[in-house]
Amino acid sequence: MRLVFLGPPGAGKGTQARELAREWGVPHLATGDMLREAAAAGSRFGIEATRYMDQGALVPDDVIVGLMHERLAQPDAAKGFIVDGFPRTIAQAEALAALLEDTGQALDRVIFFDVREGELLRRLTGRRVCRGCQAVYQLVLAPPMRPGVCDKCGGELYRREDDSETTVRSRLEVYARQTSPLLDYYRRRGLLATVAGEGPIDAIRQATRQAAGG
């Protein structure tokens, strides 16, 4: 099972990918999480990436493709994967196809999470993330049981630097300009499935299972 979860920031890709990857026993490969981990570890690479992330801009294609190349070469990715937050440009999509082709693989499906812009803004500005396990909460729609504390691992919840309203607006613009052309790109290749990304999380999860063909 080789899947890409595609959609604007706040569409729920990460929430669904994390749970379904666990359910299906495949790795969840999230470029945003990888970049934030590198930044938290204080590596030069991570600090460099933060300059783009904090502005809501995309990290350059060659950097991200290099990161993904390394990650896909690890043994756990051989049995399948869910990629979340990558590709975000046509150049990245072409690089991904080439990387997979080199090892005789191909994507099975690209699942697009469809959510209206007003809803995205509402979700992102109230989003909190666990420093420990990356679980995502939403202060209004899906709050933690204890304020500031992760229900799953007891970790500290924080607001991502790029979830401020101004940066969220830039990220949505970047998505519209650079990432949304991927919808046509994958539709033409017969890989695109769309899931309505609003409503109860469990219903969206069930629709995602169906869209993945399982």
Ligand code: AMP
């Ligand atoms: P995310 O966690 O997916 O919302 O990503 C957070 C930020 O990381 C983005 O706003 C970008 O700055 C950077 N990023 C993550 N994935 C990519 C990608 N595939 N290409 C370029 N930049 C990325």
